[in-house]
Amino acid sequence: xxxxxxxxxxxxxxxxxxxxxxxxxxxxxxxxxxxxxxxxxxxxxxxxxxxxxxxxxxxxxxxxxxxxxxxxxxxxxxxxxxxxxxxxxxxxxxxxxxxxxxxxxxxxxxxxxxx
Numbered sequence: 755x756x757x758x759x760x761x762x763x764x765x766x767x768x769x770x771x772x773x774x775x776x777x778x779x780x781x782x783x784x785x786x787x788x789x790x791x792x793x794x795x796x797x798x799x800x801x802x803x804x805x806x807x808x809x810x811x812x813x814x815x816x817x818x819x820x821x822x823x824x825x826x827x828x829x830x831x832x833x834x835x836x837x838x839x840x841x842x843x844x845x846x847x848x849x850x851x852x853x854x855x856x857x858x859x860x861x862x863x864x865x866x867x868x869x
């Protein structure tokens with residue numbers, strides 16, 4: 755039976771940067787070998803910003819799928835227009851700003867969360 759699903763091009767699924775760097779942009783340690791990527795390489799602030807700008811679409815797409823209703827720290831650093839208000843959860847803030855995707859909202863509801 756035919757489906758109407760759109761296929762995501764492989765180029766959007768595979769990071770164009772090293773796995774260590776991608777993991778760092780996603781707030782994760784790179785692996786069991788040692789310290790995180792950011793601790794092994796020194797980057798100037800403008801290099802960090804450029805690294806984010808070059809890879810943000812892939813990082814955010816992966817992040818939303820893995821952690822719906824949240825964003826990685828680099829997103830908050832470079833993309834957020836404002837921070838959540840006192841007592842406001844991240845998901846509430848993203849919803850108020852109109853930044854939650856429909857798929858993200860569905861995933862939150864499926865996990866028993868409220869919007």
